[in-house]
Amino acid sequence: MSKIVATGKTVEDAVEQGLAQWGVSRDHVSVQILSQPSKGFLGLFGVKEAKVELTLLSSSAGGDELKRDFSSKKQAAPALELQETPAEPKKTAAVSSLSEDKTVYAEKHSGEDPYQEAISFLMETGKAMGLDITVDVEHGKEFSILHISGSGLGLMIGRRGQTLDALQYLANIVANRYSDNYVRIVLDAENFRERRKKTLEDLADRLAGRAVKTRKEIVLEPMPASERKVIHFRLQNHAQVKTFSKGEEPNRRIVITLKQQ
Known part of the structure; x- marks a missing residue:
């Protein structure tokens, strides 16, 4: 069987990239998800794309011809487009898995809470600094306060609060990436x-x-x-x-x- 690995911002994008390279429809391939997309370190850096492996199904109608066309770098899409009634996509286990994964991913990333995203950023930062911290949110009329608690917080506060101010600036950037309206966050640690x-x-x-x-x-x-x-x-x-x-x-x-x- 012919195989190809494709990447994209989401699993669905990666699959579409692979299909476009072959010029075939979804029912002619099986899909294996190699890795899920991720936001990267601190939600800002090292963003990781989704990666999938597409396998051309030999049992699909016209599969042998498609593989030969792929080997000779020809597109099979025009021949498929001549069909008056497109074939109904086959409910293979791989396609079902992709559909379920797409649903889970959509549920995971739709309607994110900007404050929770900021909290996740701070938790990851604390972990990277070797600190075990917890973060609680206190909502106010003009701004919300994220209270950081734990041990060794002097490292996150810094000299005269300079590190805390820098983290506050970044936390606001992270939060506002996930909010349609501007949100303002104040960071506090040990009642600093x-x-x-x-x-x-x-x-x-x-x-x-x-x-x-x-x-x-x-x-x-x-x-x-x-x-x-x-x-x-x-x-x-x-x-x-x-x-x-x-x-x-x-x-x-x-x-x-x-x-x-």
């Missing part, structure tokens, strides 16, 4: 966001006091927009100082200066 907010508020109070005492403006180190917002909000009603930002991302920073009397 609240602890960081308290640290920034204390810093704002301390530096505002220094600005008043020295009568000089205070320039902070570069911060992401979310952290600058905390300091601006903390000092917006301060009696003696005001804040503004200067510079370009990612080096944009806050300046604390005295209000004009």
